[in-house]
Amino acid sequence: MTAAGSGVTVVQACVLSLLVFTGASQFALVGALAAGGNPLTAAAGAFFLGVRNAFYGLRLSQLLALPRAVRPFAAQWVIDETTAVALAQPTRRSARIGFTVTGLSLYLLWNLTTLLGALGAQAIGDTDAWGLDAAGPAVFLALLAPMLRTTTERAVAGLAVLLGLGLLPVLPAGAPVLVAALAAPAVLFLEGRRKGTPRDAAHDDHAEGEGR
Amino acid sequence: MNTWIAIGATALGCYAVKLIGLLVPAGTLERPLVRRLAALLPVALLAALTAQQTFADGHRLVLDARLAGIAAAAVALVLRAPFLLVVAAAVIVTAGVRAMGG
Numbered sequence: 001m002t003a004a005g006s007g008v009t010v011v012q013a014c015v016l017s018l019l020v021f022t023g024a025s026q027f028a029l030v031g032a033l034a035a036g037g038n039p040l041t042a043a044a045g046a047f048f049l050g051v052r053n054a055f056y057g058l059r060l061s062q063l064l065a066l067p068r069a070v071r072p073f074a075a076q077w078v079i080d081e082t083t084a085v086a087l088a089q090p091t092r093r094s095a096r097i098g099f100t101v102t103g104l105s106l107y108l109l110w111n112l113t114t115l116l117g118a119l120g121a122q123a124i125g126d127t128d129a130w131g132l133d134a135a136g137p138a139v140f141l142a143l144l145a146p147m148l149r150t151t152t153e154r155a156v157a158g159l160a161v162l163l164g165l166g167l168l169p170v171l172p173a174g175a176p177v178l179v180a181a182l183a184a185p186a187v188l189f190l191e192g193r194r195k196g197t198p199r200d201a202a203h204d205d206h207a208e209g210e211g212r
Numbered sequence: 213m214n215t216w217i218a219i220g221a222t223a224l225g226c227y228a229v230k231l232i233g234l235l236v237p238a239g240t241l242e243r244p245l246v247r248r249l250a251a252l253l254p255v256a257l258l259a260a261l262t263a264q265q266t267f268a269d270g271h272r273l274v275l276d277a278r279l280a281g282i283a284a285a286a287v288a289l290v291l292r293a294p295f296l297l298v299v300a301a302a303v304i305v306t307a308g309v310r311a312m313g314g
Binding site for chain 2: 007008009012015016019020021022024025026027028029031032033035036039040042043045046047048049050051052053054055056057058060061066068071072074075076078079128129130131132133134135136137138139140141142143144145147148152153156157158159160161163164165168169173176177180181182183184185187188
């Protein structure tokens, strides 16, 4: 969708969807490359966005109890949507079915959409005239919105926006986003120093959705 | 060539973290601080990316039609519109403002 017009070819867009298959990372990579970023800086930003999938994998690993030989194949489908569907199922059997059906249908749909989007964008030429340069940030905003549940998330988001925009004129393309990622440990550190009473600690665990 | 390097590195890295989650013994990464950080990292990255791709023009910050598009997306999100509608709102409003010379 946003790939064309940013120096990424149709083939490259399709390979990205086939091999990376985690939307936010793909958009981040294409955006950073379009801005003229160094390839490894761009890849680092995309990688950090993908780190959350490791934690989804931890939950799914216990829930699905997949044989070891199957795990390398199942891994590619460990994303937001499959995790959400699998975790919502009452039994192991239905969790496995939910994970497989969601994974397969999203994988096919996502790759088909990428191909059609890349071909379509190539056909219409100037993607900016069609407002397609707003699709990337809209996708990020839509992914971000449900995460802004507590003050902590909002503080991290606010600080990251300031860092990302403030450093844009002075750092090479792609680097400001990586520095903005430091908003997460920075806010956690400040929160840890400010709090520490038992009541607040209990509140933290609750906000996280799990006790320890 | 640079693009292929970036694609290769991203594909390897993103697949590796997915696989690690399925392979490591439960509990290894379950320390509360690590979990908190993993939950907050995407928040920071997505917020910075949203802001940059709305305001950035190379190394300059500008106000243009994209801001109207993102504002429309934000309204759609507040109204709990589905994902594709949110993105469509941003694209259509941005194109509309641009067509009017904005």
